[in-house]
Structures are given as structure tokens and as C-alpha cells.
Amino acid sequence: MKVLILGGGGFLGRKLALSLADRQELRGSKIDQMVLADIVDPKPIDAPFEMEYQRCDISDPASVATCVDAEIDVIYLLAAVVSAHAEQDLDSGIQANIMGVLNVLERCRELETCPVVVFTSSIAVFGGDTPQPFNDYSLPNPQTSYGAQKMIGEYLITDYSRRGLIDGRGFRLPTITVRPGKPNRAASSFMSGIFREPLNGETANCPVEPDFKQLYLSPRKCVENLVKGAELDAVDLGQNRCLTMPGKTWTIAEMIEAMTQVAGPAAATRITWNKQPEIDGILKGWHMDIHPERGLALGLEADESFEDNIRIYLEDDAPKS
Amino acid sequence: MKVLILGGGGFLGRKLALSLADRQELRGSKIDQMVLADIVDPKPIDAPFEMEYQRCDISDPASVATCVDAEIDVIYLLAAVVSAHAEQDLDSGIQANIMGVLNVLERCRELETCPVVVFTSSIAVFGGDTPQPFNDYSLPNPQTSYGAQKMIGEYLITDYSRRGLIDGRGFRLPTITVRPGKPNRAASSFMSGIFREPLNGETANCPVEPDFKQLYLSPRKCVENLVKGAELDAVDLGQNRCLTMPGKTWTIAEMIEAMTQVAGPAAATRITWNKQPEIDGILKGWHMDIHPERGLALGLEADESFEDNIRIYLEDDAPKS
Numbered sequence: 001m002k003v004l005i006l007g008g009g010g011f012l013g014r015k016l017a018l019s020l021a022d023r024q025e026l027r028g029s030k031i032d033q034m035v036l037a038d039i040v041d042p043k044p045i046d047a048p049f050e051m052e053y054q055r056c057d058i059s060d061p062a063s064v065a066t067c068v069d070a071e072i073d074v075i076y077l078l079a080a081v082v083s084a085h086a087e088q089d090l091d092s093g094i095q096a097n098i099m100g101v102l103n104v105l106e107r108c109r110e111l112e113t114c115p116v117v118v119f120t121s122s123i124a125v126f127g128g129d130t131p132q133p134f135n136d137y138s139l140p141n142p143q144t145s146y147g148a149q150k151m152i153g154e155y156l157i158t159d160y161s162r163r164g165l166i167d168g169r170g171f172r173l174p175t176i177t178v179r180p181g182k183p184n185r186a187a188s189s190f191m192s193g194i195f196r197e198p199l200n201g202e203t204a205n206c207p208v209e210p211d212f213k214q215l216y217l218s219p220r221k222c223v224e225n226l227v228k229g230a231e232l233d234a235v236d237l238g239q240n241r242c243l244t245m246p247g248k249t250w251t252i253a254e255m256i257e258a259m260t261q262v263a264g265p266a267a268a269t270r271i272t273w274n275k276q277p278e279i280d281g282i283l284k285g286w287h288m289d290i291h292p293e294r295g296l297a298l299g300l301e302a303d304e305s306f307e308d309n310i311r312i313y314l315e316d317d318a319p320k321s
Numbered sequence: 322m323k324v325l326i327l328g329g330g331g332f333l334g335r336k337l338a339l340s341l342a343d344r345q346e347l348r349g350s351k352i353d354q355m356v357l358a359d360i361v362d363p364k365p366i367d368a369p370f371e372m373e374y375q376r377c378d379i380s381d382p383a384s385v386a387t388c389v390d391a392e393i394d395v396i397y398l399l400a401a402v403v404s405a406h407a408e409q410d411l412d413s414g415i416q417a418n419i420m421g422v423l424n425v426l427e428r429c430r431e432l433e434t435c436p437v438v439v440f441t442s443s444i445a446v447f448g449g450d451t452p453q454p455f456n457d458y459s460l461p462n463p464q465t466s467y468g469a470q471k472m473i474g475e476y477l478i479t480d481y482s483r484r485g486l487i488d489g490r491g492f493r494l495p496t497i498t499v500r501p502g503k504p505n506r507a508a509s510s511f512m513s514g515i516f517r518e519p520l521n522g523e524t525a526n527c528p529v530e531p532d533f534k535q536l537y538l539s540p541r542k543c544v545e546n547l548v549k550g551a552e553l554d555a556v557d558l559g560q561n562r563c564l565t566m567p568g569k570t571w572t573i574a575e576m577i578e579a580m581t582q583v584a585g586p587a588a589a590t591r592i593t594w595n596k597q598p599e600i601d602g603i604l605k606g607w608h609m610d611i612h613p614e615r616g617l618a619l620g621l622e623a624d625e626s627f628e629d630n631i632r633i634y635l636e637d638d639a640p641k642s
Contacts, residue, residue, distance in 0.1 A: 128560035
């Protein structure tokens, strides 16, 4: 079993790689080799099998061809240009999020090996005029280019799977909270920042009202679901290979209260509440009620509570003093 | 007012051009010039304004640039690789139905003229695991590459409109019946053939059961809706620029009965009933109940009866003896 993680240098790709190194197997087979590929050099990890590290720009077919070879059984396609970046730079979004997906799928088609392809879509596909709550059969009406590009990726994944060129499955990731590390260009970046920075003794800004609602999932559960996602039987996925990864809906106020329960009252006092006009439009469209029924029925899981998310961050990712 | 019809050599493009020549105006402005562009040379039409005819391959950005200039106010984007063709030839489908749409939109973006773009999608987007009936907020789960590619076009049209790069609107065309001329490579071709050929004294094959249901529309009403579609206010289209063009749902049996009512019993005896394995898979997925509510609310119209469709064919298109 050879696994390729495109986007293996990102925080989720790295956590996934560490989890697979720990499990040593996937889809009932021992992992012999894993390749981490990213637009920047991925950091090495310790693993009990052969590791390879590559630069890969998915928007370049030649670069994709050097990473995707005939030995690969499972491809995780996590590489993407994120929301606020894709909104500011339409070309980069199209190149990575549309052409990049197409390049990977075309390479699989050329090899005729029909690998499992696990694609990460996003709940950013939802929004617009479609009546809420959103379930797996609601029409996504994204209000960002990122969301539109992710939907295009979903249709490609399902169509190439229907044609037998890949065995694809796509998961619309909830907002992953609490993300470790630094803020990124995702408009959702603050949804981790307002917990991560205050827990680390720093201030952070919240640009939305306390009643802002979203679907959230911890990085640990997300990685577990990505592993399970690769292991699902194609027949159980049916005619639509893409669905919402389970998460739970909380308000900002509920999440701050959970942080206070777990870590005491000081952290919440470090949050400032200023609007950010440059992402306000994106965020207004992301106040939503999402029901991830298909994913739950397939055995994917959400966190039990936001207290759990905070504990998972403190256990897995917080800087140890 | 300058109008461009990409796909202006096709049967619908030509009927649309004739209708616009007759109206002489669109969106409240006098038409000064119209360009018909197609992959083969479009046949000339009589018009009371300047006409231009061009070859255009929408899958080639340079070809698109020669057709789409800064004077154009309204673009009809009808050019496409149709269903059975796109199913047999994935590359051609991707090139025309995805890259072709992207090339037109990118050219508009480059010109910064924000033209009205009327895109023809298809009810072939529907199907799969999504529960019926399908309305404008149902998740399309197409079971052909053509349907997937049309959905990708829809997401591009809505996103480029949201960004203010075009003023787009997309309409999922019902099966257009009775189409004049010869059978084409669309899997739905028989849905016209079983009326057209028998009415002209020839035989035709029906590869589905008499209870097969679909959404149908006459070419005349389709053209009226395409004209109205260009004239809709963007604000009335809301955040999703794409919707189902109204049509009516009939069974094959009901339609044959209507033909008998209008044209006598002889025609129906010329229909043969043999399965066609090469399109059977496509057709099974097209047995569906579609509710085109948004289009009706916006003032687009369906035919009153299938008797009307038959009469419209006899008036507009049947060879005159």
C-alpha cells in the first residue's frame, strides 16, 4: 500500500501523515510507502515505513505526473488555495482548485490504476438563496469563488468515479477548530484564533457577533474521518461521492463558554470584537445550519462537545510550557 | 445593442437569431448588430440589422477572443458538446463544456465590459441519489459527464456574476421536443425522433417504456424563454444565477396520444420499440419529476399541452408538402 498526500506540508496533511504512520495500515493493507507532496518542501516525519518528500504544484500537469505514479493506491487531495486567498486572486483559485483537481484526475486516468482519491471540499460550498437547514441533498449556492471551485471539484470527483477512472470520495470539511500554528488566509482563520491565542496568553480578534453559528470539528476528529473516508466501500457512497463531514453547530458564545469551563475565565478576556470589512461579506454568508446526515450514517463522527475541542487542542497542539 | 450567439449555427441558435431579427430589440434597446458564431459556418439569416458570421471554437481562447469584443452587450452561450458525445469522448466534453465556458468568461473579464451572458444548462444535471421531485434547490447529481460539465458551467456563471465580471443567467433546458432536422448525438434525440419521423411518414425507434417521464418544451417556447431570460433583471435572479427553464412533464404514452389527436392514428404505427444498450444507462437516469418553480415565478413559460408541441412542429418546422 502506497499513500500520497497532496498538501502533505499543510497542518492537516501532516497530522494525517502522523496518524497513518501510527496506524501503519489503511484499507486493510500494510502501508509500505508514503509520499508527502506540497508546494513547499514538507517537513519530514518519523514513520515505520519508507517516506518520500516532494515539491508538487498541482496546477502544473508535469509536476503532478512526477508525484502520482502507478504504484499509488490512495491519494489524499488536500492541496488548495484557501477562501480569502481565492477571493482576492481568482486566477490562483482557478489554477489550484479547478485545474489542480483536473490535473490529478487526468493523471489517474492516464495511469489506468483507479486509485482511491480522498478529496477535501468545504462547507464553504453552502450559502446563498438555498433554504436552510442545508443537508446533503441541498443545492450548494456558494458565495465565494473558493466555494464555487470546491463544488466544481466535487462534480469532477463524482464524474471520474462514475466513469471508473478513480474511486473518489469528497468530504466537505467543517471549520476545523482549534487549528494550531499561525493565522492563515482563510476567512475562517479567526474561528481558531480566538481560542488558540487567548489560551496561549495572547489577544485575538473576533469579527462576528457572539451568536454567529457554524459547523465545527477538531483536527483530531477530522483526521480520523479522513482515514475512515479512505476506507469506506465505494458501494456505500452511492451515486454521489461527495458529502459533508460531520461536525457540530455551535455559536461563538457557546464556544467561548466551553473554553472558560476547560481553561478558566482569563482567556476570554483576551478577545477583542472588531469587524473586519475585507472579510465581512464572506462571513455573513457563512452563518448557517448544516445537517451532515450522510456522513453520520456512514460512520464518520463529530466531537462530543466544544469542551472536547479545547482539550484536544491543549493535548495535541498547544505550546507546552 | 450588439448580440453574439455562440452556437448560432445550431438549430436553437438559428431559431433564436430569427426571433431576434423579427423583434429587432432586446433589453429595451434596438439591435444594431448580431454575430452568429459556431464551430461550422453558420447559415446566413435575413435581418433588418447588420449580421456577421464567424467560425468559433470555444475551447480555443484565441478563437473566443476574435468573437467576443468590447461592443457586445449580450452573449448567448449555447455552444456545447452534447450528452452521448460527451459520454463517449470525455476530452471533447471537458474542452467544450468546461474550458469553453471558462474561456468565454475569462474573455469577458479581460474586456471589463460585464456583458449579459445567457448560458444553456440542461435538466441532464439532475438524477442520481437526490430524492425526487427535483426543484431549483435540489442538489443536482448528474449521471453523465455532460450533466456534470453543465453543473460546472453553472457554478462558473454564478461566480463570475457574483464578482461583477458578467451579468450571467443560466437555464437548464428541458428536453426540446419536437426538434426539426436529423437525429443528433444527444441521448434524448429519440424524444423528438419518435414524433418527427412518423409525422413525416417515416419510422423511428423508441428505446424506453411508454411510462418514461421527462420535462419537455417546444423549440418556440424555448426561444421565447431565452429572449425573456436575457431581459430578466439581475436583482430578480438573486444569488444563484441558474435555474430550470419551465417545461411540462409527460409520459411517452401521453405524448403519442397527443400526436394521434392532432395528426391522426397513422403516425403512431410507425414507431418501433427496441432497447438501445449504448444509451440505456443514460436514459434510466433521466426518468424524473422536475418542478421548475423559479422559472415560472420569473415569468418564463411552458407549453400548454403536448398537442401544442405537435402543432408548433407542424407550423414551424415540418417539411411542407
